[in-house]
Amino acid sequence: MQDIFENFGIYLHVPFCAGSCGYCRFYKRIPTPELFDRYADAVALEINLRKNENGGFLPRPQTMFWGGGSPSMLPERHIERIAAAFGELTPSLEWSVEVAPTNATRQKLAALKSAGATRISMGVQSFNEKTLASLGRKHSLKATVEAVGRVAEAGFKHFSIDLIFGAKGQTPDEWLADIETAAACPVDHISAYCLEFESATSACGGNSPDGEIPDADGLFLEIAQSRLPELGFHQYEISNYAKPGAQCLHNLSTWHMAQWLGLGPSAASQWRGRRARNAPDFEKWETGIKSGMPSECDIVALDDAEMFSSALIFGLRMNEGVSLSLLSKRFPKADAQKYAPAIDFLKSQRLIEESGENIRLTPKGRLVADAVAVELL
Ligand code: SF4
The missing domain is CATH 1.10.10.920 (Arc Repressor Mutant, subunit A)
Structure with a gap:
């Protein structure tokens, strides 16, 4: 394999979620059948637009990541349509898709598998009903356990679970139980995010501005750092633990400052010497794509x-x-x-x-x- 910093990845933002998690910082819309159709149409156009830029050459990506929102809210026919629009841009090494326990149906998982997805990342967050309620998550423990079983049955190459610690009222013992339950699932990767920093940075830095370690969050992070390796999941980044060979290549290439192209509203790119973000607004993004002039913000020339x-x-x-x-x-x-x-x-x-x-x-x-x-x- 080439050096990871030579990687080219594609990130697709699927901006649909009906959830109301208090810590959510992602651009999202409550979906309707009409919005699904418009989204799939505009993504297909955006893919073509990017394929035809710069003399019509877009390299085949090594990795692709569908995040959200909840990509698993997309109906099967839209999953198939968008996958077909990527065509020869299907990634050569890894294709991750985030799914939510409530809508990871057998049919959707089958559609993703047959399109070529290789890795599922499920937003479990906790196996404790009280913690799920405190996080504002809509899925129940029963729904989570059933969804984990369906992903395992679908037979993807890699399966990751996201956990969150630091919810109000969560105890260290409850966090330890979450870790141990996740590790006992048929997964090869676990992400463990800190709620406080999830809201601000999407990753658990576990620190206050003056560099002091907040006692509770530091303790929770230490529990993850000591227990997960004992269970076979080795930390490779502050919030990420994997069995051998199961690290997320797409995220690794991002942290190595490789190149990636973001598609969909609010998606960020680091591509051809610049960083930019698609407008975090469905209508602006769609109008820009339809007119052939993508609407971007936060543009930085990279030196x-x-x-x-x-x-x-x-x-x-x-x-x-x-x-x-x-x-x-x-x-x-x-x-x-x-x-x-x-x-x-x-x-x-x-x-x-x-x-x-x-x-x-x-x-x-x-x-x-x-x-x-x-x-x-
Ligand atoms: S499920 Fe994810 S996208 Fe939806 S509200 Fe919660 S954090 Fe945000």
Whole structure:
């Protein structure tokens, strides 16, 4: 396989969800049959638009990720239609789809499998009824257990479960039980997000702005970091644990600052020297696509300095850490020396350590990852 930072991925945002989770930060709409039709039409147009840009060349992606919202809300015929629009752009290595326990039906899972999806990521969040209620999740424990069984039966190559900790009233013992129940499911990957930081950053930095570890969240993170490896799931990023060979390649390539193209409303791209986000508004996005002029926001031209900084900060979130000399080779015009004082300081605080050619967060550093990032900015 080529170096992961050479990866090209496609992210499809499916903006449908009827949920009302208090912590939700994703762009979403309550679906209707009419909106499903318009969405599938516009995605097919967007795929064609991107295929025909720049002399009509769009490489085949190694990875694809359908996130949301809840992609599993899409009716089967829309799943099939969108998959067909990708055509030769079906990814060569990994195709992940997020599903919700309430709508992961046998028919939808079969449609995804026959389209070529290889990996299911299910938003379980908790196996505890009280915690699910506190998170505002609509699915019951019974619905979750049945949905896990259906995904396992469908026979995807990889199966991941998302858990959330830090819900109001959740105890460390309940969190430990969630972890152990998830690990006993037929899955090879578990993501464990911190509720407080899920709302802000989608990942558990587990830190307050001054770098102090909040006691409860630090304890919950430590429970995950110590128990999941004992159960065969090895941490490879602050919020992610996998059995050997089951890491999410799409997310890994994102943290390595590879390239990806985002499709659908609110989807972000890092592609051909720029970052940009599709308008987080269904109508604006659809109108832009229909007129052949995608409506974008948050546009940033990428230079070596920006890419070095992002690759350093996201690279540190991974347990293997990051090689400064490799980053200097990838982004030669960046001033690597400017990070030396901050790195020395973080080493003196035992938040960063050397590991072979790489620097990486220490276990203590992983509890305050966002504060470490602030120090490096
Ligand atoms: S299920 Fe996901 S997309 Fe829907 S409201 Fe909850 S967090 Fe947001």
